[in-house]
Amino acid sequence: MFGALVLYSRLSSAGTYVSAIVVSVPYSRVSTNDTLRGESPQPPEAVVLSTFCGSSAIIRSQSQILNILLLIFHELWWYLYVVANSRALLAHLSRRAGFGATPAELDVAERDGWDATIRRLVKGLHETDAGLSQVLPPQFLPFASEVGAGAASAKTAEFLALTNWWLDLMLSTPTPFREKLVLFLHEQFPTAYSKVNYPSLLYRQNAIFRDMGHGPFDTLTIAISKDPAMLIWLDAGTDLVAHPNENFARELMERFALGIGHYTESDVKQLARCFTGWALNYQTGLFTYSVAEHDFGVKTFLGHSGAFTGEQAIEIVTKETASAHWIVSRFWSWLAFPVGPNHPVVANLAPLYAKNRHFGSLLESILKHPEFVSTQSTTGLVKQPVEYTVGTLRALQLTTASFPSGYVMNLLIKLGQQLFNPPTVGGWGANGFWLSTAASLTRLDFAQTAASLGNLSRIEDEAPRARIDALANMLGIEKWTKHTTTVLHAAKDNPVMLTSLGLVAPEYVMN
Amino acid sequence: MPSLSMDRRQFLAGALATGAYGALHHTLGVPRSRSIGPKVAPRLSPSQGGRILVLLTLYGGNDGLNTVVPFSDPSYIQQRGSIAIPESSVLQIGQGFGLHPALTGIKALWDAGQVAIIRGVGYPNPNYSHFESMDIWQSGNPSGDQPTGWIGRWLDTTRPDPMQALWLGANLPLAFVGKNQQASSIAASSSPASQIPTGGAELRSFYALLQQAHRYDTKLQRASMSAGTNMLAVSQVISQSLQHAPAVAQNFAATAGSFGTELGVVAQLISAGMPTQVYGVSLNGFDSHAGELASYATLLKQLDSGVAGFFKSLRGVPQGAQTVLVIYTEFGRRVVANASEGTDHGSGNTAFVIGPSVKGGFYGDQPSLTQLDSNGSLAVTTDFRTIYSTVLEQILDVDPSVILGGQFTGVPFI
Numbered sequence: 001m002f003g004a005l006v007l008y009s010r011l012s013s014a015g016t017y018v019s020a021i022v023v024s025v026p027y028s029r030v031s032t033n034d035t036l037r038g039e040s041p042q043p044p045e046a047v048v049l050s051t052f053c054g055s056s057a058i059i060r061s062q063s064q065i066l067n068i069l070l071l072i073f074h075e076l077w078w079y080l081y082v083v084a085n086s087r088a089l090l091a092h093l094s095r096r097a098g099f100g101a102t103p104a105e106l107d108v109a110e111r112d113g114w115d116a117t118i119r120r121l122v123k124g125l126h127e128t129d130a131g132l133s134q135v136l137p138p139q140f141l142p143f144a145s146e147v148g149a150g151a152a153s154a155k156t157a158e159f160l161a162l163t164n165w166w167l168d169l170m171l172s173t174p175t176p177f178r179e180k181l182v183l184f185l186h187e188q189f190p191t192a193y194s195k196v197n198y199p200s201l202l203y204r205q206n207a208i209f210r211d212m213g214h215g216p217f218d219t220l221t222i223a224i225s226k227d228p229a230m231l232i233w234l235d236a237g238t239d240l241v242a243h244p245n246e247n248f249a250r251e252l253m254e255r256f257a258l259g260i261g262h263y264t265e266s267d268v269k270q271l272a273r274c275f276t277g278w279a280l281n282y283q284t285g286l287f288t289y290s291v292a293e294h295d296f297g298v299k300t301f302l303g304h305s306g307a308f309t310g311e312q313a314i315e316i317v318t319k320e321t322a323s324a325h326w327i328v329s330r331f332w333s334w335l336a337f338p339v340g341p342n343h344p345v346v347a348n349l350a351p352l353y354a355k356n357r358h359f360g361s362l363l364e365s366i367l368k369h370p371e372f373v374s375t376q377s378t379t380g381l382v383k384q385p386v387e388y389t390v391g392t393l394r395a396l397q398l399t400t401a402s403f404p405s406g407y408v409m410n411l412l413i414k415l416g417q418q419l420f421n422p423p424t425v426g427g428w429g430a431n432g433f434w435l436s437t438a439a440s441l442t443r444l445d446f447a448q449t450a451a452s453l454g455n456l457s458r459i460e461d462e463a464p465r466a467r468i469d470a471l472a473n474m475l476g477i478e479k480w481t482k483h484t485t486t487v488l489h490a491a492k493d494n495p496v497m498l499t500s501l502g503l504v505a506p507e508y509v510m511n
Numbered sequence: 512m513p514s515l516s517m518d519r520r521q522f523l524a525g526a527l528a529t530g531a532y533g534a535l536h537h538t539l540g541v542p543r544s545r546s547i548g549p550k551v552a553p554r555l556s557p558s559q560g561g562r563i564l565v566l567l568t569l570y571g572g573n574d575g576l577n578t579v580v581p582f583s584d585p586s587y588i589q590q591r592g593s594i595a596i597p598e599s600s601v602l603q604i605g606q607g608f609g610l611h612p613a614l615t616g617i618k619a620l621w622d623a624g625q626v627a628i629i630r631g632v633g634y635p636n637p638n639y640s641h642f643e644s645m646d647i648w649q650s651g652n653p654s655g656d657q658p659t660g661w662i663g664r665w666l667d668t669t670r671p672d673p674m675q676a677l678w679l680g681a682n683l684p685l686a687f688v689g690k691n692q693q694a695s696s697i698a699a700s701s702s703p704a705s706q707i708p709t710g711g712a713e714l715r716s717f718y719a720l721l722q723q724a725h726r727y728d729t730k731l732q733r734a735s736m737s738a739g740t741n742m743l744a745v746s747q748v749i750s751q752s753l754q755h756a757p758a759v760a761q762n763f764a765a766t767a768g769s770f771g772t773e774l775g776v777v778a779q780l781i782s783a784g785m786p787t788q789v790y791g792v793s794l795n796g797f798d799s800h801a802g803e804l805a806s807y808a809t810l811l812k813q814l815d816s817g818v819a820g821f822f823k824s825l826r827g828v829p830q831g832a833q834t835v836l837v838i839y840t841e842f843g844r845r846v847v848a849n850a851s852e853g854t855d856h857g858s859g860n861t862a863f864v865i866g867p868s869v870k871g872g873f874y875g876d877q878p879s880l881t882q883l884d885s886n887g888s889l890a891v892t893t894d895f896r897t898i899y900s901t902v903l904e905q906i907l908d909v910d911p912s913v914i915l916g917g918q919f920t921g922v923p924f925i
Contacts, residue, residue: 194795194796195796234800235800244849245801245851246849246855247801250639250640250856254642260643265639265885268639379729381731414698415681423795424570424641424642424795426642431731433682435731435734435738436678436681436682436683436696437673437695437697437738438682438696440735441698442698445708448709448710481725482725483721483723484721487717487721497717501714501721504718504721505721506728506735506736510732510735
């Protein structure tokens, strides 16, 4: 079998080789994951073999020696693969766990190596962010003075400033993985200005994502649920004993924590009773709990029965087995390639996540998972508009202030991903969702504007024939296809044109 | 309104015959001769009965009971309490029903016999998730598992042509995505300049070259390139159409907001004689869990001025007579109000079909307000696919069973 695989690998193209091997030996590395050490659900070699042989019956008849040989082979292969593709994979890592790397940043990552780079990224999830002090948040009027219709124009200005602040933070932060996590959490708990209507409250929610996002899911969910932005967004602030509002209870299970198909309509009604009495105090802008309006009776949902409070209800829902699968599938789909809650890679990671339900640990185990560097992963995602925009501004050394006021926010509206304003509680779509004709036109216009404003010295300083590689390097592209190279070659004398084309090449539209 | 002027006809013929539109067909492997003028445009001419579908999606779950109000039913007032619309303010349309007072424009269209109201619409085993229920509606399949939309599957039965279906907005909803084809999307802007790339001809031709797919490209890359190629073709035609069409958008955009702008652009494109057969527009914000009375009236006012303005601007336009507007939403609301002066997710809802060629009136049985399902929702008396069946057969000229995977007796509103 060993020989056959090697032979196969030699005969195959590089891409097929990678996917064949990685798919064949998917999960053994998990056992060496720092966060999960010693608690692997089953012996890794058994997983390897079952995938190799396609039958657990065969595993039992295999000799221990073959198991060990295969493990050694796999580890050796893994090492060679990551080393051989070092720079390309590090670029992939920096796009997924951030907004792309500059050539200098890639040099550093290459020097540090794969494991150390992941360690640094993950450490950044917990660190006090130096970038926060560099990019100052907008000033908000006191909450009470914004209640009602009076401060409409002030709020419009605050909202634009809020959007620019977060974009500029994504651009300049030394801990980009943290901002990426904040973006993912914005998508996991989508809350929109269209209904919340107070920029200061959206800022407070964003700060909770940043401060608590790497920690336990239940603590984060409780904090977000009692936070005013969510209270307004899902009408939780108006729950009453008589006819509890079901909006928040439903979305808590369907979108935030469990996923569809793991609860009943009766669970929704029962869960809603737990949140009665939760409200927003419009004088202070803070959460308030009204004892008189709380339903203290026994509630029965998801097989649990008791006089649960809202906090207890969230702890129950976030600890369901289905929740682990849902959460893992969400993060995997953002970082690697789209999967449903029943995908094998989810089944593989869910028990590990379920040990502590910390998002930081989950993100680390995703980055360290062999499938994260598979061809399916490296070709599996389209840049979300925010990733496309921030990545481009980073590469061209621009900020939101480089453009006319409101330009970047308007760009994101036209691409369909306005920050702090998702269309529904379902958030945004993904991948193919971003590939519309309207978005193609917007990207082409933006590419041209950004290229004409940006710092192109990395292109201009090169001789024309070296510019195509320099452009790939600047944009974090491993390699242009032959066809793209031909087209870019024709535009190499005009750096603005060349850069514009690089920004709309299919390779760059992918993440 | 004057009939289609000579220069508008000329420009369109020019764009279709020689412009990017023809080039696009070339790249898609369709013989050029088949896409030129006469083969495409006359399909929509009123003389040949070609109809145009405008699909309006109300996101959030519209409260059908407060849209078409059963004011004469005592249990309506009793269960709705403070958010009930009283008899004194409804716009009466007979059989004990009245339209919400904000719907004055739609009431005028009803009086002209151009509004079909279909009652008790839904599907078996109602799903109360916005997303699942919208997926069911948009896929046309109650399982919710079908990855293509019903308009998308119609597109799959037709010759590849990015002009056939247009969605107003950045990103396509499921309804407009097929297995092999998908609709094009355009910005909701009536400015011709905003519909074409700002770069010069050189950038555009390089861009066109970049979007040519090759064997080794991934599926997503090919999708990206296909969108880019289609964009170049569509943008030319749209921009020229808007340039030559009468400016109707401003008439009602002010009161109907961005939704009005979307319908305004559609009205302009229809009156310019575009070959497009399906347009998609949307209005958000119908998830009225709290404080429904005031916010809902504002929203319906927006809906009403958009719809009324749309048909007003199409008066006298040949294609206007063949234009049919279908209004749907993912589900209705519960009969009994919640404690937040709002309503929670329900079923058994109302759909509208509006247009000069529509046979106005009530269709479908009104569900009882007292004999509710176990969730406190209205019963479903009309399968939503019966509406699709009529639309597919009468407007899109296709065998409905091919798209819906089964036979559904249509609703005779056309």
